[in-house]
Amino acid sequence: MTTGSGEQSPAVAPAAEGARRIILVHGTGHGGWCWYRVATLLRAAGHLVDAPDLAASGADPRPLRDAPTFDDYTRPLLEALAALPEGERVVLVGHSFGGMSIALAAEMFPEKVAVAVFVTAFLPDCSHPRSHVVEQVTVHGCLALIWLALMSSG
Template identity: 30%
Template sequence: MDSNKLSRRNFNAAALGLMLGGAASTAKSSVILGANRPKTFVLVHGAWYGGWCWDKVARSMRSQGHVVTAPTCPGVGEQAHLLSKDISLSTFITSITNHIVYQSISDVILVGSGFGGVVISGVADRIPHLLNSLVYLDAMVLESGKSVFEAQPAAVTKKRLEQVATTGKGVAIPPPPAAQAGMDKETLSWLTARMTPHPVGTYQEKLMLNNPLGNGRPRIYIDCIASPFEPLVEVKKNLRQQAGWKWVELNAHHDPMITEPQMLSDYLVTV
């Protein structure tokens, strides 16, 4: 065989091997980079709280390079001075929607804790094109046409309406005692000092959706199983029978952003 042809053939084979090896290396690097790419989170608080409740979780995720915001809705937290009888569920939904739109963020992983689950359902109905997925963190999930007061156990609703009339001045639901599972005295003291009355209109107004729940975005439910939270027992039971959910159990308490912040942040960054 001609030695020149042999050398040329060996060179071509070697070159092809280098090209394929380089392509494989590039593909592998792309996969690794894709897995670790920064994500964008908007964290929505529950009743009586504000964006402050997410501080430890947000700090942890930001340290890993992720974009995290935790807005506070009108009438609670640092917005408590805006409390009025005019604040409704629609007010909260509009507040979070505008936050996302005016911050010019997209591909958002929208996380709602507790009552915040109702809010993120409304946001997804309006701006699904800006959302990546919805994460319901031990959260209330409503059917369209229902209010929180209608979805909660009757005894819970009755008690809260009595509190609105007696100590909430007809405008707000007073904060419950902060004796929550998984919290030491220092944490309870810190929490009690920050909880604010919650606008009753957000519990009275029905959630009205123009599209199916989630509006086509993937839905994840994080079930905090360390201690049952009474208002959500039936909600979770019903949700487990529905299709379209990714169900995740977290060995944490109802407010893991406060009691188990590292456990929660470690999971959220994998979404």
């Protein structure tokens, strides 16, 4: 796994007793680097922290077109979870569009996720496909822009 600084993480080892493994997931247009201060504080408290760059983000130089599906975009997170030792459970923290990534990861690896924390993040519901969230943001985002334009013209 790649850290937010672009360095290769060491092999995944089990968390020490009392420590939590925490995976911080960035939003669109960012990379693992955006969690630097939070990761530093969590590590100082004794936790194992990873902040992977999702596909075509952060230090990953690929263009977004090389990650054509959401699963492709989220693959670095999914691979990190797949590599965890059996029985280890992590805390996933997602910000902004990272909420969609941690929701997918929790759905695919429920046995490896202790809790998912959505920090001002997109949160899909249980009755619609993931694309519904993006559709709603687009609709409401356009409505908000129209409302702002109307309010500022008065």
